Amino acid sequence: GAVETIAELRRRGLPVVFISNKPLEPASSYAEKLTRLGIPATADDVITSGKVLSAYLARAAPGARVFVIGEPPLLREMHAAGLQLCEEPARIEYVIAAFDRTFDYRKWNVAFQAIKFHGAHFVATNGDRTCPIEGGELPDCAGVIAALEATTGKTVELIAGKPSPMMIEWGVARLGVPAAACLVVGDRRETDMVMGRQAGARTALVLTGVTRRAQLAAAPAPPDYVLESVGDVLRLLEP
Template sequence: MIRERLNLFDDLSNQKAFFIDMDGVINKGFTLIPGAKEFVEKLKKGRYRFLFLTNNSYFTPGELRRKLLDMGIEVEVDNFYTSAMATASFIKYQKPGASAYVIGGKGLKTELESAGIKLTSSNPDYVVVGETEEYDYSRITEATLLIEEGAKFLATNPDITGPTPRGPVPACGALVAPIERVTGVRAYFLGKPNPIMMYWARKKLKVHTRNSFMIGDRMDTDIVGGLEAGMTCCLVLSGVTSMMDLARYPYQPDYIFESIADINPDTILSKWDRPR
């Protein structure tokens, strides 16, 4: 009996795990949201497993770690999971040893190569698009022709815009649109709200859906993605979504908080354990 109890305690699938969006939840640009650092310290002190879950495929986990460190939050490289990582995991699972033509930044290319995916423009299995500064007519044309020749079309995330200090700028969804229009082929997006990203993230932490919490500021990516993955969803009002916006959605979060500062990881209950 004692051995069984010890095994239950050591089983990570029975412990709470937190999947946290970054922009609008932890930070706005290069400024921390009040209480974010303290929340992360609570996670570390309580030895909870957690990942920062971001749709941005441009940056590597190392670059994201340095960004948070510059703002005062110290975590490990392994505490990040990006849409680039989800894309690499998906391709590796679907077709080990595959090849891809990539329009994307360092973060995407690094993850694909680490997964054993060959980057090439010669008869690739996939065309993959992510956030990048290297986007021009010749690359759009090459991607279009390769898809028409049989390459499958993937993209890291459906976000049309991304935040910058000066305002919104085109993100992956906007870069994909011209290629979709010309080829008539819709890209398969691997980032949020696709629950497959949540699946690979949970697999990385080796935790169960029942004890997984998704914390985000967007109803159309974080919350619906967590909902469809079976997670307990926590909406924070420090980013994109306001209370007035909630009435427009046919689905609702399990919890609503003003900011991440109001979430206590020790006492929050999974939706599966809350009194009904």
């Protein structure tokens, strides 16, 4: 399983980072969850779309006024990065679209007014259509993006999450190695595998998640490896 695989990779001196499109919690919370599951991790080992986007905006527009369509942890992450939370359309400089189970007409209209009539930039944490949960799926950020694009006539300017190269750039910086020396392991062909391939990393698709082997025939850029389980990663390291 994953616990044994990660432990063995680390025993061999191979560093690991965890990349997630979910902006629902800070990296520290995901690290705590991993640790509870038997995979010791720190916040620095976890890269989320919220973390990457907040850091990007803090560099590109320090102190910018932002309106976040997202849940409280993401708002706190933006505030911690020095960005100003704002709900006045005429003053908003960036509208940030994210997964939000409280998305409603009020939020939609504030974002719409800011983008269409006041020139606010339109960015997003991730472009996932759905978020997997136990027993099914929930609508994800792609729905929020689509609602704003359809009504404002504007196209989202930047999406921080996978398959954006921004995510893997953070990963390789944390690992201290070039992308070509990395193996991206994931279960989503359209995000994990595309991100890895675009960055020049090797890719390994695990079939225990959302992608099935039958779907690979239609893949324009197939992964380098297809694995039945994450434990098979160790087999790739055999001479």
